[in-house]
Amino acid sequence: xxxxxxxxxxxxxxxxxxxxxxxxxxxxxxxxxxxxxxxxxxxxxxxxxxxxxxxxxxxxxxxxxxxxxxxxxxxxxxxxxxxxxxxxxxxxxxxxxxxxxxxxxxxxxxxxxxxxxxxxxxxxxxxxxxxxxxxxxxxxxxxxxxxxxxxxxxxxxxxxxxxxxxxxxxxxxxxxxxxxxxxxxxxxxxxxxxxxxxxxxxxxxxxxxxxxxxxxxxxxxxxxxxxxxxxxxxxxxxxxxxxxxxxxxxxxxxxxxxxxxxxxxxxxxxxxxxxxxxxxxxxxxxxxxxxxxxxxxxxxxxxxxxxxxxxxxxxxxxxxxxxxxxxxxxxxxxxxxxxxxxxxxxxxxxxxxxxxxxxxxxxxxxxxxxxxxxxxxxxxxxxxxxxxxxxxxxxxxxxxxxxxxxxxxxxxxxxxxxxxxxxxxxxxxxxxxxxxxxxxx
Ligand code: AMX
Numbered sequence: 001x002x003x004x005x006x007x008x009x010x011x012x013x014x015x016x017x018x019x020x021x022x023x024x025x026x027x028x029x030x031x032x033x034x035x036x037x038x039x040x041x042x043x044x045x046x047x048x049x050x051x052x053x054x055x056x057x058x059x060x061x062x063x064x065x066x067x068x069x070x071x072x073x074x075x076x077x078x079x080x081x082x083x084x085x086x087x088x089x090x091x092x093x094x095x096x097x098x099x100x101x102x103x104x105x106x107x108x109x110x111x112x113x114x115x116x117x118x119x120x121x122x123x124x125x126x127x128x129x130x131x132x133x134x135x136x137x138x139x140x141x142x143x144x145x146x147x148x149x150x151x152x153x154x155x156x157x158x159x160x161x162x163x164x165x166x167x168x169x170x171x172x173x174x175x176x177x178x179x180x181x182x183x184x185x186x187x188x189x190x191x192x193x194x195x196x197x198x199x200x201x202x203x204x205x206x207x208x209x210x211x212x213x214x215x216x217x218x219x220x221x222x223x224x225x226x227x228x229x230x231x232x233x234x235x236x237x238x239x240x241x242x243x244x245x246x247x248x249x250x251x252x253x254x255x256x257x258x259x260x261x262x263x264x265x266x267x268x269x270x271x272x273x274x275x276x277x278x279x280x281x282x283x284x285x286x287x288x289x290x291x292x293x294x295x296x297x298x299x300x301x302x303x304x305x306x307x308x309x310x311x312x313x314x315x316x317x318x319x320x321x322x323x324x325x326x327x328x329x330x331x332x333x334x335x336x337x338x339x340x341x342x343x344x345x346x347x348x349x350x351x352x353x354x355x356x357x358x359x360x361x362x363x364x365x366x367x368x369x370x371x372x373x374x375x376x377x378x379x380x381x382x383x384x385x386x387x388x389x390x391x392x393x394x395x396x397x398x399x400x401x402x403x404x405x406x407x408x409x410x411x412x413x414x415x416x417x418x419x420x421x422x423x424x425x426x427x428x429x430x431x432x433x434x435x436x437x438x439x440x441x
Pocket of ligand 1: 239269271273311312314315316318320359365367371373
């Protein structure tokens, strides 16, 4: 057994014992109340999940095992001469709960390199789709083709014991994380570079190699990928992609099936597709105005037009956050360092000045501040990655780190089938009329 897997098993055994004790001693403790409005309004604020890898604070933003993004930038190992964290280190942190040393991160990198072979039939399956299929469709089809490689599915069919579920999940999680950059880069080159594919470079780190396979060998683009893969990795458990992966996994669907389901959720415009929507929206604004860098007044008019057409301003608002997303701030910082004069990046900064007061004035938007997606596209465009339909695939490769580390925890902790209760409005009305006294499960 590999050293990281062994450490995970040991840690999971400890946490499992702790949870058993917590549930035994405090299981009947009430931790909140649920209102009818919450049931109808997307279950906002109902605590109903345990996710060990990260925790979101409405004002502070995300913390991964207690570490904020600036803290990760300061403490996670980096490539020589680099200033952004290696996301392999974040995966280690999310899985084991402790910061890795440089040697431990190198170990993760080489483990992923060893597991990174993608069988040819996966590419053939992607090739069977029309080239104009959305990159997220191609991505999910690629993941599903790779499902034939699942250790979990194979071992389950052979009669695997419950106590080994975590072991097979761990193997699948690492295989998937190792192979996703190759699949994603294949889709990028197929769709946007006439199928002129680039072989992996086994000497590079996970993100550096990903950038290389997409055709971006500029060192500062590689740094951007390391930052991008780090900040998009996890956002606690209730967001659509994380929750879907967890939910589908709770049926003991293997990690490939579970992750593909999560990626279908990420492909929605209110979730991960927002990054493509932001750049599309800015490109359309620039085209309509005929200027490269619109003024604040021009942006304001365009925002009002968007709202008057019954559309949302992409990249703004959040279901949980109530302040500027620190993932936005980290990208702004990167922009200041690497491309302070870029017109598109400056447009994003002007939009940041203009949009919050307008959204606040509507009186209904709970969070007028930018989220992660408001900034990411502009940085990519700077390096020539203008194909915005691809951006959600990048998000998906990163999100694998968090949701698959969580899936390892789910199986190691013996998390059960998830099955919340639902009711009909007919029952709600009977209940309000006093005809049904209690909700029957
Ligand atoms: N522009 C215009 N209106 C907005 C808005 C925005 N950016 N954000 C919220 N609103 C509106 C909602 O549409 C809703 O209007 P309604 O009552 O007429 O239906 C009202 O404000 C209240 O919504 P909320 O409680 O503030 O937000 P929510 O929790 O229901 O939804 C989110 C959150 C992210 C879906 C929403 O803010 C939104 O649509 N933002 C734009 C899309 C986006 O950037 N998504 C990416 C989110 C981050 C991610 O997952 N990657």
